[in-house]
Amino acid sequence: MKTLVRWQACRARVVFRAAVLILLAALTVGLVFAGEARAETRWYKGSTHAHSFWSDGDQFPEMVVDWYKSHGYDFFCLSDHNVLMQGEHWRKLQTKKRPVTEKMLAACQKRFGKDWVELRGEGADREVRLKTFDELKRHFDEPGKFLLIQGEEITGKCGEKQVHVNAINLTKVIQPQKAKTVPETISADVEAVARQSRQTGRTILAHVNHPNWKHYDLSAQDLAYAKNATIFEVCNNSGGVSHNGDETHPSVERLWDIANTIRLTRLKSPPLYGVASDDAHRYHKMTSKAANPGRGWIVVRAEELAVEPLLKAVQRGDFYASTGVVLKDVQYDPAAGTLRVDVDPEPSAKYVIEFIGTTRDVIGWQGSPAADPHTGQVLARHEGTSATYHIEGNELYFRAVVRSDRKLDNPPADGVDHKTAWTQPVGWEKHVGKKQ
Ligand SMILES: [Zn+2]
Ligand SMILES: [Zn+2]
Incomplete structure (x- = not known):
């Protein structure tokens, strides 16, 4: 009897222990799954630079947002x-520049309904109310599908x-800053963005625009x-x-390499990341001479379609710029020193993947990095849809650019003709000083 009780007690303990172990295992598996679910990311396509009737664009903001949403963009920033786009703002229909035509009004009414468009006044004083950011966000945002971000x-x-x-995800307008030199002016604008970010606790991005415009204004x-x-x-298109x-x-691409070489050799500061944008102003006629939408964007790897994860990923450089090349994946392994790029190819298109970087040989050069052949040199070149670059140890940084033999449907004048994707500079961390 005692033996049986002991055996039963023992069996109960074994069963209990087994149950605990199973429970622990289940919890562990659950935790792993939960961890994996949290870490799961995907690519989101977005545009960070476009204009509307709120300034010098030639279209209603809602028609602009509608264009981007209906063309497969996941996020968009006017x-x-x-x-x-805040407060009550009425715009005259009849203006010298970019008038609101009856055709535009009719198109907007057709798309959003008669009541959507608010008009007042008569004749030359006839005005239309511009929709605000909040109104647009309410109308267009769809969880997991589309996200509108406020910009200036x-x-x-x-x-x-x-x-x-460009300031992305700000809440209060930022006036252009004044300073004595161009770099100080850029810095002051960027600092004004950073200040608002600190004050509001929001991630707010700043990107410096179109350096070669108007007359090669930013060196x-x-x-x-x-x-x-x-x-x-x-790439501003x-x-x-x-x-x-x-x-x-x-x-502009060479400018990128020169600027990053100066930063890493002389200033010990991190390289710039590169975005592509439309800077769209013209929405009615698609022509190479017009600032049309749909030519340049960024693709960001994030856990979800939400402002903070997206913008933080951009800050980390976890994105690529594109004018039409789609990448399946970009993997940088800092421990192995490898950068792998996989293209999601268009049928029968041909691709060239170049790894571009500056090597340490440039440091001995006393002149301008602009003239140095080690600045932004092609370190390796592959034909095909995937390639890996292995760091040799002499690179200050390196990056990949993928060029397709396919042209953009509507390439901008004096711009990038062929579909291209640019990944961000990697391998530079050890060249950056602790104190910036
Ligand atoms: Zn501009
Ligand atoms: Zn612009």
């Missing part, structure tokens, strides 16, 4: 000049030079020495932005 193009000057900086030195700037437009440079000015 960035009108020195204004946020801080539009100022330093002497004759145009200094334009590589300007971009390098505005040290607090972390992002710039490697509004046309007339001298993307390819000329005999005396570098292309």
